[in-house]
Amino acid sequence: MPIIAPSMLSADFLNLGAEIDMINDSEADWFHLDVMDGQFVPNISYGMSIIAQMKKRAKKTFDVHLMIEQPERYLAEFKKAGADYLTVHHETGYHIHRTLTSIRALGMKAGLAINPHTPVEMVQDIIHDIDLLLVMSISPGFGGQQFLPLTFRKIREAKELITKAGSNTLIEIDGGVTLENATEIIAAGADVLVAGNTVFSSADPKATIKSLKQAGK
Numbered sequence: 001m002p003i004i005a006p007s008m009l010s011a012d013f014l015n016l017g018a019e020i021d022m023i024n025d026s027e028a029d030w031f032h033l034d035v036m037d038g039q040f041v042p043n044i045s046y047g048m049s050i051i052a053q054m055k056k057r058a059k060k061t062f063d064v065h066l067m068i069e070q071p072e073r074y075l076a077e078f079k080k081a082g083a084d085y086l087t088v089h090h091e092t093g094y095h096i097h098r099t100l101t102s103i104r105a106l107g108m109k110a111g112l113a114i115n116p117h118t119p120v121e122m123v124q125d126i127i128h129d130i131d132l133l134l135v136m137s138i139s140p141g142f143g144g145q146q147f148l149p150l151t152f153r154k155i156r157e158a159k160e161l162i163t164k165a166g167s168n169t170l171i172e173i174d175g176g177v178t179l180e181n182a183t184e185i186i187a188a189g190a191d192v193l194v195a196g197n198t199v200f201s202s203a204d205p206k207a208t209i210k211s212l213k214q215a216g217k
Contacts, residue, residue: 002186004212005030005063005172006205007196008054009045019200020057026206027213030061030085032174032194035078037068040092041140048074048081055082063087063132063192065113065174067140072099079106087111087134087172090118100129111172115140116148120157127165132192133158138175147176152188159189179211186216 006028011019023031031054036045055062064083068074071088072095078086086108088099096112103110111132112123116139123130135154138145155171162169172192173185182193193212202208 001213001217002182002190002215003029003170003172003192004209005032005192005194006199006209007032007034007174007194009034010196010200012200016054017057020054022205023209024057024059026209028060028199028209030063030192031058032196033062033064033083035064035066035068039069040089041067048077051078051083052081058082061085063111063172063194065111065134067113068092072102075099075102075106075108079108083108085109085111085132087113087132089113089115089140090122091115097126097129100126104129104131113140113174114154116150120154120161124161124165127161127167127169130167130169132170132172133162134172134174135190136175137173137177140175145176147178147181152184155185155188155190177212179208179215182212182215 036043038044061084062082063085065087086103100110109131112130113134115136137147137151158171170191173190174194177193177195178198199205
């Protein structure tokens with residue numbers, strides 16, 4: 001079954017404690033936390049202090065996705081805040097291998113995200129240094145966007161690359177994941193589904209999470 005990581009960017013921050021409790025009590029596996037700086041993406045979200053506060057109440061893995069410029073400046077701070085997986089974007093720098101190595105050295109799992117226009121082949125030489133490959137299925141920066149169909153091809157390409165390399169890299173999909181397309185996403189080879197609006201705009205978020213968890217059965 002897939003790993004389900006509800007995106008807290010879509011949560012009700014006026015009732016954040018209750019939203020965290022809901023995820024704790026659901027069949028979700030991870031909390032997905034999007035950090036945006038207004039530079040790499042045209043939006044600003046939250047940072048280390050909010051994540052550290054959430055960690056006090058959350059009982060599941062923290063999957064932190066950095067959509068920021070020069071993420072290498074803040075790796076230790078996000079470890080301290082509670083990140084278990086820390087994902088940086090391929091598009092943010094020239095020394096990605098060094099950054100991934102630094103993430104692992106700090107005791108976190110290293111994630112690498114690629115935007116819709118970035119070919120999967122760009123990561124083939126460092127696939128063994130990536131614990132989590134985040135294939136963006138929308139342009140990063142805002143929730144509620146439509147899933148880009150080209151993502152299915154990229155998932156299959158990523159799965160082939162990982163299999164040929166003998167790597168244990170997980171494939172994560174973020175953006176436009178719904179109950180309608182989750183099964184096809186899993187069938188293409190994805191391991192982790194990030195879902196924001198689909199979960200938090202649902203009349204019964206825990207039931208929606210359960211349905212996502214059962215996708216591909």
